[in-house]
Amino acid sequence: MVFGFPDPEAVARRVERDPPPIRKGARDGHSRLLPVLQAIADGSLLAVCYAALQAALGEAPLVGPIELSLFAGAGIAWARRRRWTGPMADMVGSIALAVLGGALAWFLDPAVRVALVGGHTEAALGLHLPGWVGAVAVLRGRTHAAREDDEDQQDRMLRFGIPLLALPWLVGHLASEGGAERAFIGTAYISTLMFAASAFTALGLARLELVRRTSGEAAGSRRSWLLLVGGVALGVTLLGIPAAALLGVPVASLTAALVGPLRTLLLVLLLLSTPLIVAVAALTELLGPLLPRGITIPRISLPRLDTVPADISSTPTIVFFAVLALLLVAELLLVGLYLWYRMQERRRAAAAEVAGFEERAIVRPPDEASLPPAPPASPRRRFDPASPVGAYLAALEELAARAHLARRASETPAAHARRVGASIGGPSLGRLAAAYQLVRYAGAPLATRETRRAPRRVEELRRRIQHG
């Protein structure tokens, strides 16, 4: 209604439901995906910086984007926890997690492990300083505590992250050579691609989530958007591999970055299994004297943590192709997933059509060029002043060209004739109008003499118009 006042109860209801309720399913899906992307973006950016630092020290990077993303993810998970939310628990937990991340990254260096096994703790502490990047990754993840700041954070990440990427790339290239440079390029290249894909997707998702929170829109459109942006990310990946060769990035060195996480995983498994192995060894030592003569238990030797792994860049060709095949399978799986999602979308659209709420169709607008040409404008009608009707219409046409003499919409023919007569003089128009009405409306035959006078009256009118 145009009038009246807003219903106070309705306003109160609006305030109560601001922000609007979020559907559980949609929020859960988002709360899983966005932090994962944020962690990957943070970890990838740090991985480029770390690789440059290692390259400057003349060493190959030992931690890749995946490991650092896991560290950052741990930081995010801690920051968004629902229990132990007190300030003291927060401080202690954050510091402990950062120390743990840093220590794990530090421990990934074989030289550190060799020094530790050899009892040279002080020397070990001076080694693999960039390993502390792990701690930084955890703390970086810690900054994503507030979901409300996701959009701002991701915006800043892109705004400053992309230009920032140039610096480690430049340092890495200028400060290293040979194998170290190749190792740097491999890690930095993969990290950069991962950063681009995840940071852009996270930004889009964070913005759409912000819009959804403020407007309460349905999540249906976001699903289509996610598919589109996922397609672009997939395109980046598919283009990235051949682009690496074009840019002079040694493809074999890419495997170093990809095999790195596997190596880290194995090391972690080894570390986790060491206590078990030690326990089994101790048990066998205890059981040994109790066994009858002749039965011996083979000695269990602890795994060696001080072995230096072979240079990954010299990985056999078969490993390289195996990794490549894995990538291909992964991408095919993604394409399959995308097609499956499209199929689901179509099913949903079909279901919506059945429900009758929404109809979707691909409709090409008609091509302007294929439309039939507009018919040519009809030629201007010329009235024959030889007949009384034609003479009056011709006179009106002549008068219409002069604004002050043209017949007005509200004017009767008689009033018009009077006005024209007063303006230019002569009774011609009045007589033409009378003859017109007699012929057209009364159906009265006009005398021949009157018919002959009609063109002369038009001529006279023209003359008066020109002179008047």
Added chain:
Amino acid sequence: MTGWLALAAALVATGAAANAPGLVVVAAIAAGYATLTRLWTRFGARNVSYERRLGASRAVAGDSVALDITVWNRKPLPLPWIAVDDLLTEGLTVRERPDLDHADERQHRRLLRNTWALTWFERVIRHFHLDDVRRGAYELGPARLRIRDLFGRDAADDEVEGRTTLTVVPRSVPVTQVPTDRAPLGERRAPSSLVADPALFSGVRPFQAGDGLRRVHWRATARLGAPVSRRYEPARGRTVVIAVDVQTLDDVAHWEMAYDDDAFETLCVVAASLARRYLDDGASVGIAAASFTGTPQRIAWLAPRAGMGQVARVGELLARIGPVSSMPFGALLAWLARRLPSGATVVALSARDARVVAPVLRRLGRSGFAVEAIGVASTWSGDALGFPVHAAHLTPDWQHPDGLRLS
């Protein structure tokens, strides 16, 4: 975006100078970001059509009206996120969107938000329903169209100016009069009359001796070749004007803008029903109310006319008036006295105590107008007021009325 492209160019140059191909990768990312976002900024809002179509432009209170929203991306560039905020006048209930947000920039407006992701050349039609529409004049539009790019950034926006109006007229119900032996409210149209109304032209007839020259229809005479005279409708015995008292509370001044919504809606239903009844009986019916109707005029006025076409006009006017009074009811009646011919019937329709309007009506009666009063309040009583008084009762209520009983 120019900054991003400049950055990309600088990185390529640096990469070439330092023989660092990695910088080219970063440059490609920066350039890709800039190009992708520019695509939607530049072309996003182009060739997007938005259309809003109502199933009917007029409806009766309580009806359900279909509303179709169509958005069409008429270009090959897909739109990852397009939102349209359509402004609706407050009071409309959309079945598919029970809760509509208030519009921040316009008072008494709600937002019908729709969001889509459109592929190339995709057209989407959403079928909404406006349920149980209330009496009023509603406006739909304009609409604000916003487009976001692939990264969720605001890329383009546009305003679709087209507006659609929906007029919801009050229901009109059969009127029964109790007791039935009283004189009817309206007066039947006279089949013939000594006095013809020159404003009611009804055709021509052959010229008769004694017809004045002014009465001759010269154009028709010229066309027919025989003299013909104009023929007029006989003058009505009574012109009925329903004066609606939009003030619904007794002890509140007209400028206080306080009202009883139920009483006002009841007044509208009663007025529409009475108007239909009078018109059925052949009377000329007009409506007057001291209310704004979306124009600067302070009085909603419909001149009396006969014929069933007047029913629609009465409904239209009643749809547009609101419960906020623009002047005292007495002032409206005084204005009517200057406007109407002597002898016209003024039917005062009010929800207030009869004594509030009685003095003005008595004055009108003394001025030569036939005056009647109809009250919709349950306490209405017109004893010894000096003019005929009726009490109107809608059964069962104004929201779902079946009939109007006058007693």
